[in-house]
Amino acid sequence: MNIKTIAKMAGVSVATVSKIINNYADIGEETKQRVLKIMNDVGYMPSSSAKTLATKKSNLIGVVFAGQLNSDLSHPYFVSVLDAFKRQIGLLGYDLLFFSNEKFFREKEDYLARCRHFQVEGCIIIAGDQVEPSVNLLDSSDIPCIGIDIKLTGNNSAYLTSDNAKISSCAVEHFYMSGYRDIGFLGINRVTEVTTTREVAFKEAMNMFGLNINSDWFTYSEDFEGESGYQAMKKLIARGSLPRAIFAVTDLLAFGALRAMKEHQIRVPDDVAIIGCDDLLACQYSDPALTTIKQDKEKIGKLAALMLYDMINQQMDPKVIIVEPELVVRQSCGGA
Amino acid sequence: MNIKTIAKMAGVSVATVSKIINNYADIGEETKQRVLKIMNDVGYMPSSSAKTLATKKSNLIGVVFAGQLNSDLSHPYFVSVLDAFKRQIGLLGYDLLFFSNEKFFREKEDYLARCRHFQVEGCIIIAGDQVEPSVNLLDSSDIPCIGIDIKLTGNNSAYLTSDNAKISSCAVEHFYMSGYRDIGFLGINRVTEVTTTREVAFKEAMNMFGLNINSDWFTYSEDFEGESGYQAMKKLIARGSLPRAIFAVTDLLAFGALRAMKEHQIRVPDDVAIIGCDDLLACQYSDPALTTIKQDKEKIGKLAALMLYDMINQQMDPKVIIVEPELVVRQSCGGA
DNA sequence: CTGAAAGCGCTTACAG
DNA sequence: CTGAAAGCGCTTACAG
Numbered sequence: 001m002n003i004k005t006i007a008k009m010a011g012v013s014v015a016t017v018s019k020i021i022n023n024y025a026d027i028g029e030e031t032k033q034r035v036l037k038i039m040n041d042v043g044y045m046p047s048s049s050a051k052t053l054a055t056k057k058s059n060l061i062g063v064v065f066a067g068q069l070n071s072d073l074s075h076p077y078f079v080s081v082l083d084a085f086k087r088q089i090g091l092l093g094y095d096l097l098f099f100s101n102e103k104f105f106r107e108k109e110d111y112l113a114r115c116r117h118f119q120v121e122g123c124i125i126i127a128g129d130q131v132e133p134s135v136n137l138l139d140s141s142d143i144p145c146i147g148i149d150i151k152l153t154g155n156n157s158a159y160l161t162s163d164n165a166k167i168s169s170c171a172v173e174h175f176y177m178s179g180y181r182d183i184g185f186l187g188i189n190r191v192t193e194v195t196t197t198r199e200v201a202f203k204e205a206m207n208m209f210g211l212n213i214n215s216d217w218f219t220y221s222e223d224f225e226g227e228s229g230y231q232a233m234k235k236l237i238a239r240g241s242l243p244r245a246i247f248a249v250t251d252l253l254a255f256g257a258l259r260a261m262k263e264h265q266i267r268v269p270d271d272v273a274i275i276g277c278d279d280l281l282a283c284q285y286s287d288p289a290l291t292t293i294k295q296d297k298e299k300i301g302k303l304a305a306l307m308l309y310d311m312i313n314q315q316m317d318p319k320v321i322i323v324e325p326e327l328v329v330r331q332s333c334g335g336a
Numbered sequence: 337m338n339i340k341t342i343a344k345m346a347g348v349s350v351a352t353v354s355k356i357i358n359n360y361a362d363i364g365e366e367t368k369q370r371v372l373k374i375m376n377d378v379g380y381m382p383s384s385s386a387k388t389l390a391t392k393k394s395n396l397i398g399v400v401f402a403g404q405l406n407s408d409l410s411h412p413y414f415v416s417v418l419d420a421f422k423r424q425i426g427l428l429g430y431d432l433l434f435f436s437n438e439k440f441f442r443e444k445e446d447y448l449a450r451c452r453h454f455q456v457e458g459c460i461i462i463a464g465d466q467v468e469p470s471v472n473l474l475d476s477s478d479i480p481c482i483g484i485d486i487k488l489t490g491n492n493s494a495y496l497t498s499d500n501a502k503i504s505s506c507a508v509e510h511f512y513m514s515g516y517r518d519i520g521f522l523g524i525n526r527v528t529e530v531t532t533t534r535e536v537a538f539k540e541a542m543n544m545f546g547l548n549i550n551s552d553w554f555t556y557s558e559d560f561e562g563e564s565g566y567q568a569m570k571k572l573i574a575r576g577s578l579p580r581a582i583f584a585v586t587d588l589l590a591f592g593a594l595r596a597m598k599e600h601q602i603r604v605p606d607d608v609a610i611i612g613c614d615d616l617l618a619c620q621y622s623d624p625a626l627t628t629i630k631q632d633k634e635k636i637g638k639l640a641a642l643m644l645y646d647m648i649n650q651q652m653d654p655k656v657i658i659v660e661p662e663l664v665v666r667q668s669c670g671g672a
Numbered sequence: 673c674t675g676a677a678a679g680c681g682c683t684t685a686c687a688g
Numbered sequence: 689c690t691g692a693a694a695g696c697g698c699t700t701a702c703a704g
Contacts, residue, residue, distance in 0.1 A: 002682085013691040014681090014683095015690075015691055015692080015693095019683090021682095043446075043449060045446075045450070046682070047680085048453045048454045049384075049386075049389040049394070049454075050385075050389050050680070050683090051682055051683080052385035053383070053385040053389055053682070053698085054682045054695080058385070072419060072423070073418055073422060076617075080409075083410050086408070095434060095436050096436065098431060098432040098433075100427075100432065110379075116383075117382065118384045119384065119385060255620070255621040281618065282617065282618035282622070284595065285562075285591040285594060285618055285623065286621040286622060286623060287625075288623065340698095348674075349674065349675040349676075351677095351700080352673090362673060363673070367673080367674085382697080382698070383697050384698095386680090389681065389682085389699095390698045390700085391680085391699065391700095392680080
């Protein structure tokens with residue numbers, strides 16, 4: 001079923017049908033209704049590829065999970081952001097194309113090429129670590145890109161991130177105000193925009209409050225999984241000296257730490273208090289419920305869609321938007 | 337940059353370039369290498385839409401979240417399945433097209449039309465509730481479809497689901513063997529393949545063990561969110577009489593129930609034991625850690641990809657595959 | 673081993 | 689208000 005058939009059935013030209021599909025004004029009302037009815041009756045649907053080929057517009061947004069060790073659909077934080085993004089960009093009429101990371105044309109991991117290949121109109125790039133050069137290529141291309149937690153610098157790029165410095169200072173401040181002075185840090189052994197910022201800011205905040213930075217109380221997990229947080233916490237415990245409070249750069253890591261402490265009969269928050277970051281769903285149900293710095297996933301995803309849309313359509317000047325984090329007090333950080 | 341330019345640069349015909357791209361055998365090695373080098377140098381990438389238009393193959397798999405109240409990217413269980421699916425289907429060379437549910441051509445929610453529109457080669461359909469007729473249309477079309485937790489009956493469809501009857505009997509059996517006799521049920525107020533099966537099987541299992549089914553101990557949440565499980569549990573508590581154990585059809589609901597009980601100083605498992613279903617990550621960190629019936633998300637997602645691939649390529653006879661669930665014992669169900 | 677040409681299903685100036 | 693025709697960038701018999 002194609003446009004030609006419809007034209008024939010209606011006794012009009014292909015051009016006329018095309019104009020009706022695309023809502024051109026200069027079509028007789030009677031003709032329009034007649035053609036519309038026929039299309040409806042036979043369930044005609046224009047071919048996307050033909051349209052894309054003719055117009056260079058695909059109505060598709062590419063989603064790329066950047067980095068060697070990308071989070072894909074496995075990190076609850078990014079999934080939530082993406083969920084909000086999908087909802088909003090859907091309202092604006094776009095569908096989403098998830099590039100598989102596994103395989104591609106002649107084995108090359110070339111995002112820009114893939115975007116051209118599918119003629120996507122814009123991209124959302126989700127942060128990962130060890131970001132490949134091909135992401136930079138995409139970033140600096142003419143394809144509008146919106147980054148989540150990844151600093152994009154291209155002329156047609158913008159990015160969103162929580163205020164990561166503030167996240168750390170929030171945590172330290174809350175510890176301080178709750179009477180904690182001996183504060184440790186559970187970080188991650190990978191070079192990421194986000195985690196690096198949080199660690200630097202953590203130290204600055206410690207300094208600001210005149211608190212001692214004790215490197216014995218710093219421990220690092222291998223990746224973003226809860227299991228790795230567990231391992232990292234066990235390493236810290238094994239060292240013998242424990243801080244009274246720990247800031248974990250991510251809820252997932254905090255959960256792992258919680259499990260390690262439970263195993264070692266270390267009571268939270270009585271022996272060691274802990275604050276995470278993200279406000280994953282599971283924070284409400286953990287033992288104890290996790291005090292955390294909330295990132296507004298809903299807002300970030302929605303804003304990303306809106307900004308990308310503007311960049312695609314009105315050549316809006318790309319910007320960076322920093323979203324405010326928020327302290328959510330639960331049970332894992334009492335008072336010292 | 338198109339095939340014509342490459343042909344001109346290499347001094348060969350467009351047809352020859354096309355054959356090289358598609359790895360035809362009947363091309364001179366020298367020619368081939370020369371053209372390949374040029375494509376590489378200029379970073380040429382064939383246009384997907386032109387290729388699709390010419391071949392009717394898009395290398396795209398559509399993902400549809402069925403149902404009025406679909407789970408989209410918000411239900412951790414389906415996200416995990418999808419994650420595994422994406423990884424495997426990516427290895428097989430496909431990218432994923434997520435249809436936005438929000439809006440479409442002339443406001444119609446017609447999945448089949450959308451699939452034709454994009455010429456997707458196959459679809460994965462994720463269960464939701466109040467499934468629209470348009471999903472049935474897609475199911476009974478010639479497009480290969482693989483369902484997750486949704487019974488597909490079309491000639492080119494297959495589906496995967498955990499053995500939901502067994503899930504319930506596992507739970508009841510474990511309760512029974514742990515000494516519990518007064519068992520309640522936390523279900524969901526929506527007509528879904530999965531939840532209906534679990535409820536029916538729950539009652540059958542209760543009968544099998546000669547246990548009393550007390551309707552006072554049945555309570556239903558409005559949807560799949562933890563918050564709704566919380567509300568449902570509060571309703572049950574308000575009725576005054578509590579069972580000694582509860583089977584929640586979903587971990588998310590169980591988490592909500594956990595919170596409600598904590599608020600009412602009901603100890604788990606001392607006062608009321610609970611078993612969930614899914615084995616979400618959060619089960620490990622909840623208070624207490626949740627005993628659950630695990631669905632093998634990894635396996636289901638991977639199998640779905642493999643089956644869909646076979647259906648697309650070798651016209652494999654569609655099948656239904658039932659995946660075995662597995663009891664995971666943690667702390668929420670001790671001994672009575 | 674290589675190429676000319678028709679065709680895939682649309683859109684878009686342009687002419688009337 | 690409507691239509692003829694070129695063009696988008698590929699693939700694929702078919703001919704040589």
